[in-house]
Amino acid sequence: MDKKLLENIIINEEKLAKYLLVTKEKNDKSKFLSQAGYITSNWEILEIDLHSLLINGTIVLEEENEYGQSTA
Template identity: 40%
Template sequence: MKLTSDVIIPRDKLTRYLLVFQPENDKSKFLAQAGFTQENPDALEAAIRDLIAHHDAVLDRQDYFGDFYRVEGTLRGVNDHHLAVVTIWIVRTEEADVYRFVTLKPWR
């Protein structure tokens, strides 16, 4: 199933987490390979939206908080470098049909 274009991608997930160096589980260096930095979070959001428009979401797990989905594919960078990624999304129990971006990680 494809996620719809009205998914929620919290800006803070990009500007305060993914694009910021973290001592553990850092993703900023990985994303920088494709030209994504704190200076262009809109480009990362657009690339994530493009990814979900072209790849199916698969139910990953369910728990008390809701249903978690993953979308795997290639993220096209601003410098035309491609990154194999997994994105994670949640539909919270209390918000049926509202898909929220949780995180992005390298595909392994």
């Protein structure tokens, strides 16, 4: 994928601060993320790290089946 496209991706603040980092009864991801230091009061750090991963990360093909490719 074009790195210029990746640099311009906008990650919605509400998705991070009001959804992903909020504790839930079921399927809670915030507990795992808080172990890495990501909490609602510093959601900006998660946004920066996600952008960095998009731009600098490597996509690895995990498997391919009749539905398409699965990445790690």
